Amino acid sequence: PRGSTVAGLTFGIAGYALMLFCVALGLKRRVPHWRLGRAQTWLRGHIWLGLLACLLVALHSAFKTGGALTTWLWVLVAVVTVSGILGLVLQQFLPSLLLYSVPGETVAQQLSRALADLNALGEQAVIEYAGAVDRSAPAFHEAAGAPGQPPAGGEPLRRFYLDHVRGFLRGSKGSILESSTQSQRLFESLRTVTPPHIHGGVDRLERLCERRRQLLEQTFIMRVLMVWLILHVPLSWVLVALTAIHAVVALRYG
Numbered sequence: 189p190r191g192s193t194v195a196g197l198t199f200g201i202a203g204y205a206l207m208l209f210c211v212a213l214g215l216k217r218r219v220p221h222w223r224l225g226r227a228q229t230w231l232r233g234h235i236w237l238g239l240l241a242c243l244l245v246a247l248h249s250a251f252k253t254g255g256a257l258t259t260w261l262w263v264l265v266a267v268v269t270v271s272g273i274l275g276l277v278l279q280q281f282l283p284s285l286l287l288y289s290v291p292g293e294t295v296a297q298q299l300s301r302a303l304a305d306l307n308a309l310g311e312q313a314v315i316e317y318a319g320a321v322d323r324s325a326p327a328f329h330e331a332a333g334a335p336g337q338p339p340a341g342g343e344p345l346r347r348f349y350l351d352h353v354r355g356f357l358r359g360s361k362g363s364i365l366e367s368s369t370q371s372q373r374l375f376e377s378l379r380t381v382t383p384p385h386i387h388g389g390v391d392r393l394e395r396l397c398e399r400r401r402q403l404l405e406q407t408f409i410m411r412v413l414m415v416w417l418i419l420h421v422p423l424s425w426v427l428v429a430l431t432a433i434h435a436v437v438a439l440r441y442g
Contacts (some may be wrong), residue, residue: 191248191438204246204435207428210238214421235276242269257434263425271420278416282409299410303403306396307357313396314349317389318342321349341383345390348378353393357400365397 189195213234224230245265253259314321319342352374356363365371375394379387 190250196248196250199244200248200435203241203248204428204431206237206241206244207424207431210234210241211424213426214424218271224322224371235272238269238272257430259409261427261430261434264397264423264430268420268424268427271416271423275420278413282413299403299407303400303407306400306403307354310349310353310357310393310396312391313392314342314346315387319350321346321354341386342389344378344381345386345393349393353397356397366401367439368398371397380434 191197191200213230242265249262253262284313302333311321323327352363352365356365364374375390375397378390382390
Protein backbone atom coordinates (compact mmCIF):
# COMPACT_ATOMS: atom_id res chain seq x y z
CA PRO A 189 0.00 0.00 0.00
CA ARG A 190 1.05 3.61 -0.60
CA GLY A 191 1.99 6.01 2.16
CA SER A 192 -1.41 7.74 2.18
CA THR A 193 -3.26 4.56 3.19
CA VAL A 194 -3.91 3.53 6.79
CA ALA A 195 -1.12 0.95 6.67
CA GLY A 196 1.24 3.43 5.00
CA LEU A 197 0.53 6.14 7.57
CA THR A 198 1.01 3.63 10.38
CA PHE A 199 4.40 2.62 9.03
CA GLY A 200 5.36 6.26 8.53
CA ILE A 201 4.35 7.37 12.03
CA ALA A 202 6.10 4.39 13.62
CA GLY A 203 9.26 5.02 11.59
CA TYR A 204 9.31 8.70 12.53
CA ALA A 205 8.78 7.87 16.20
CA LEU A 206 11.82 5.59 16.08
CA MET A 207 13.85 8.38 14.43
CA LEU A 208 12.94 10.69 17.31
CA PHE A 209 14.03 8.04 19.79
CA CYS A 210 17.36 7.67 18.00
CA VAL A 211 18.14 11.40 18.07
CA ALA A 212 17.06 11.48 21.73
CA LEU A 213 20.26 9.56 22.51
CA GLY A 214 22.25 12.68 21.61
CA LEU A 215 20.09 14.79 23.91
CA LYS A 216 20.55 12.31 26.75
CA ARG A 217 24.35 12.48 26.39
CA ARG A 218 24.23 16.27 26.64
CA VAL A 219 22.45 15.96 29.99
CA PRO A 220 24.29 13.07 31.68
CA HIS A 221 22.57 13.55 35.04
CA TRP A 222 19.25 12.43 33.57
CA ARG A 223 18.58 8.97 35.02
CA LEU A 224 16.63 7.50 32.13
CA GLY A 225 18.00 4.00 31.89
CA ARG A 226 21.46 2.58 31.24
CA ALA A 227 23.59 4.12 28.52
CA GLN A 228 24.25 0.68 27.01
CA THR A 229 20.51 0.02 26.72
CA TRP A 230 20.00 3.36 24.96
CA LEU A 231 22.84 2.62 22.57
CA ARG A 232 21.48 -0.81 21.69
CA GLY A 233 18.05 0.70 21.12
CA HIS A 234 19.63 3.41 18.99
CA ILE A 235 21.26 0.81 16.76
CA TRP A 236 18.49 -1.77 16.40
CA LEU A 237 15.53 0.60 16.36
CA GLY A 238 17.38 2.82 13.93
CA LEU A 239 17.69 -0.11 11.54
CA LEU A 240 14.04 -0.98 12.10
CA ALA A 241 13.12 2.63 11.24
CA CYS A 242 14.74 2.14 7.81
CA LEU A 243 12.51 -0.87 7.18
CA LEU A 244 9.39 1.01 8.29
CA VAL A 245 10.29 3.94 6.03
CA ALA A 246 10.68 1.55 3.11
CA LEU A 247 7.28 0.01 3.85
CA HIS A 248 5.72 3.46 4.22
CA SER A 249 7.00 4.51 0.79
CA ALA A 250 6.07 1.18 -0.81
CA PHE A 251 9.76 0.88 -1.78
CA LYS A 252 9.48 3.86 -4.16
CA THR A 253 11.46 7.10 -4.24
CA GLY A 254 8.67 9.46 -5.29
CA GLY A 255 9.34 13.16 -5.86
CA ALA A 256 12.40 15.31 -5.20
CA LEU A 257 11.83 15.67 -1.45
CA THR A 258 11.26 11.98 -0.85
CA THR A 259 14.30 11.16 -3.00
CA TRP A 260 16.45 13.39 -0.82
CA LEU A 261 14.94 11.76 2.25
CA TRP A 262 15.99 8.38 0.92
CA VAL A 263 19.52 9.70 0.36
CA LEU A 264 19.64 11.00 3.92
CA VAL A 265 18.30 7.72 5.31
CA ALA A 266 21.02 5.84 3.44
CA VAL A 267 23.83 8.18 4.52
CA VAL A 268 22.71 8.28 8.17
CA THR A 269 22.32 4.49 8.29
CA VAL A 270 25.67 3.74 6.64
CA SER A 271 27.48 6.30 8.82
CA GLY A 272 25.79 4.80 11.88
CA ILE A 273 27.02 1.32 10.95
CA LEU A 274 30.48 2.79 10.36
CA GLY A 275 30.35 4.38 13.81
CA LEU A 276 29.44 1.03 15.32
CA VAL A 277 32.45 -0.56 13.61
CA LEU A 278 34.72 2.25 14.84
CA GLN A 279 33.41 1.80 18.35
CA GLN A 280 34.41 -1.86 18.27
CA PHE A 281 37.96 -1.36 17.00
CA LEU A 282 39.19 2.10 18.06
CA PRO A 283 39.31 1.46 21.85
CA SER A 284 41.52 -1.59 21.29
CA LEU A 285 43.65 0.35 18.81
CA LEU A 286 44.14 3.15 21.32
CA LEU A 287 44.95 0.67 24.09
CA TYR A 288 47.73 -1.09 22.18
CA SER A 289 49.00 1.63 19.83
CA VAL A 290 48.69 4.61 22.18
CA PRO A 291 49.30 3.29 25.71
CA GLY A 292 49.90 6.82 27.00
CA GLU A 293 46.61 8.23 25.71
CA THR A 294 46.19 11.97 26.32
CA VAL A 295 42.99 13.94 26.83
CA ALA A 296 41.90 15.20 23.41
CA GLN A 297 41.90 18.87 24.51
CA GLN A 298 45.55 18.57 25.58
CA LEU A 299 46.95 16.91 22.44
CA SER A 300 48.28 20.14 20.90
CA ARG A 301 49.94 21.17 24.15
CA ALA A 302 51.49 17.73 24.62
CA LEU A 303 52.93 17.80 21.09
CA ALA A 304 54.34 21.29 21.61
CA ASP A 305 56.02 20.30 24.88
CA LEU A 306 58.03 17.49 23.26
CA ASN A 307 60.47 19.84 21.53
CA ALA A 308 61.26 21.66 24.79
CA LEU A 309 61.90 18.32 26.49
CA GLY A 310 64.19 17.32 23.62
CA GLU A 311 66.23 20.51 23.90
CA GLN A 312 66.49 19.99 27.64
CA ALA A 313 67.96 16.51 27.11
CA VAL A 314 70.49 17.81 24.56
CA ILE A 315 71.59 20.66 26.84
CA GLU A 316 72.02 18.22 29.72
CA TYR A 317 74.10 15.73 27.76
CA ALA A 318 75.77 17.93 25.13
CA GLY A 319 75.94 21.38 26.68
CA ALA A 320 74.05 23.35 24.02
CA VAL A 321 71.66 22.99 21.09
CA ASP A 322 72.88 25.70 18.73
CA ARG A 323 75.85 24.79 16.51
CA SER A 324 77.55 28.09 17.27
CA ALA A 325 77.58 27.38 21.02
CA PRO A 326 80.06 25.03 22.73
CA ALA A 327 78.58 21.60 22.40
CA PHE A 328 80.43 19.94 25.21
CA HIS A 329 83.50 20.27 27.43
CA GLU A 330 86.38 17.87 27.49
CA ALA A 331 86.82 18.46 31.19
CA ALA A 332 84.52 15.64 32.16
CA GLY A 333 83.27 15.81 35.68
CA ALA A 334 83.82 19.57 36.07
CA PRO A 335 81.16 21.17 38.27
CA GLY A 336 78.15 22.26 36.28
CA GLN A 337 79.56 21.02 32.98
CA PRO A 338 77.91 18.43 30.71
CA PRO A 339 79.70 15.12 30.17
CA ALA A 340 82.18 14.80 27.31
CA GLY A 341 81.19 12.93 24.16
CA GLY A 342 77.81 14.55 23.57
CA GLU A 343 78.56 16.13 20.19
CA PRO A 344 77.07 13.22 18.13
CA LEU A 345 73.91 13.49 20.20
CA ARG A 346 73.66 17.23 19.51
CA ARG A 347 74.20 16.77 15.78
CA PHE A 348 71.69 13.94 15.63
CA TYR A 349 69.14 16.11 17.38
CA LEU A 350 69.67 18.99 14.96
CA ASP A 351 69.68 16.78 11.84
CA HIS A 352 66.75 14.52 12.68
CA VAL A 353 64.97 14.92 16.00
CA ARG A 354 64.28 18.67 16.21
CA GLY A 355 62.47 18.84 12.88
CA PHE A 356 60.40 15.76 13.73
CA LEU A 357 59.41 17.06 17.16
CA ARG A 358 58.48 20.41 15.63
CA GLY A 359 56.17 18.77 13.11
CA SER A 360 58.23 18.68 9.91
CA LYS A 361 56.78 16.35 7.30
CA GLY A 362 58.67 13.52 5.66
CA SER A 363 60.99 12.81 8.60
CA ILE A 364 62.59 9.40 8.68
CA LEU A 365 61.63 9.21 12.37
CA GLU A 366 57.97 8.89 11.40
CA SER A 367 58.68 5.19 10.91
CA SER A 368 59.23 3.36 14.20
CA THR A 369 61.46 0.79 12.46
CA GLN A 370 63.69 3.41 10.85
CA SER A 371 63.75 5.37 14.09
CA GLN A 372 64.93 2.35 16.03
CA ARG A 373 67.75 1.76 13.54
CA LEU A 374 68.90 5.36 13.69
CA PHE A 375 69.00 5.45 17.46
CA GLU A 376 70.87 2.14 17.57
CA SER A 377 73.46 3.64 15.21
CA LEU A 378 73.69 6.71 17.42
CA ARG A 379 74.42 4.54 20.45
CA THR A 380 77.41 2.99 18.65
CA VAL A 381 79.09 6.42 18.21
CA THR A 382 78.39 7.77 21.70
CA PRO A 383 79.99 6.71 25.00
CA PRO A 384 77.83 4.79 27.48
CA HIS A 385 77.34 7.79 29.77
CA ILE A 386 75.56 9.62 26.87
CA HIS A 387 73.12 6.76 26.23
CA GLY A 388 70.74 8.19 28.81
CA GLY A 389 70.26 11.22 26.55
CA VAL A 390 69.84 8.96 23.52
CA ASP A 391 67.15 7.00 25.36
CA ARG A 392 65.31 10.18 26.30
CA LEU A 393 65.26 11.44 22.72
CA GLU A 394 64.08 8.06 21.48
CA ARG A 395 61.24 8.01 24.00
CA LEU A 396 60.22 11.53 22.96
CA CYS A 397 60.09 10.46 19.31
CA GLU A 398 58.04 7.41 20.20
CA ARG A 399 55.75 9.62 22.26
CA ARG A 400 55.21 11.95 19.29
CA ARG A 401 54.31 9.02 17.04
CA GLN A 402 51.75 7.88 19.60
CA LEU A 403 50.25 11.36 19.93
CA LEU A 404 50.07 11.71 16.14
CA GLU A 405 48.26 8.39 15.90
CA GLN A 406 45.83 9.45 18.61
CA THR A 407 45.29 12.76 16.77
CA PHE A 408 44.47 10.86 13.57
CA ILE A 409 41.99 8.64 15.41
CA MET A 410 40.34 11.68 17.01
CA ARG A 411 40.00 13.32 13.60
CA VAL A 412 38.35 10.20 12.20
CA LEU A 413 35.86 10.29 15.06
CA MET A 414 35.25 14.01 14.52
CA VAL A 415 34.57 13.51 10.82
CA TRP A 416 32.15 10.71 11.70
CA LEU A 417 30.33 12.91 14.22
CA ILE A 418 30.09 15.77 11.73
CA LEU A 419 28.66 13.38 9.15
CA HIS A 420 26.27 11.35 11.30
CA VAL A 421 24.82 13.67 13.95
CA PRO A 422 23.92 16.81 11.96
CA LEU A 423 22.55 14.76 9.06
CA SER A 424 20.37 12.84 11.54
CA TRP A 425 18.76 16.09 12.65
CA VAL A 426 18.35 17.22 9.05
CA LEU A 427 16.63 13.91 8.31
CA VAL A 428 14.23 14.38 11.24
CA ALA A 429 13.43 17.96 10.18
CA LEU A 430 12.87 17.12 6.51
CA THR A 431 10.72 14.13 7.46
CA ALA A 432 8.48 16.44 9.48
CA ILE A 433 8.23 18.78 6.48
CA HIS A 434 7.47 15.81 4.24
CA ALA A 435 4.64 14.74 6.58
CA VAL A 436 3.08 18.21 6.64
CA VAL A 437 3.31 18.62 2.87
CA ALA A 438 1.93 15.14 2.21
CA LEU A 439 -1.02 15.54 4.57
CA ARG A 440 -1.86 19.04 3.35
CA TYR A 441 -1.39 18.61 -0.37
CA GLY A 442 -1.86 14.83 -0.47
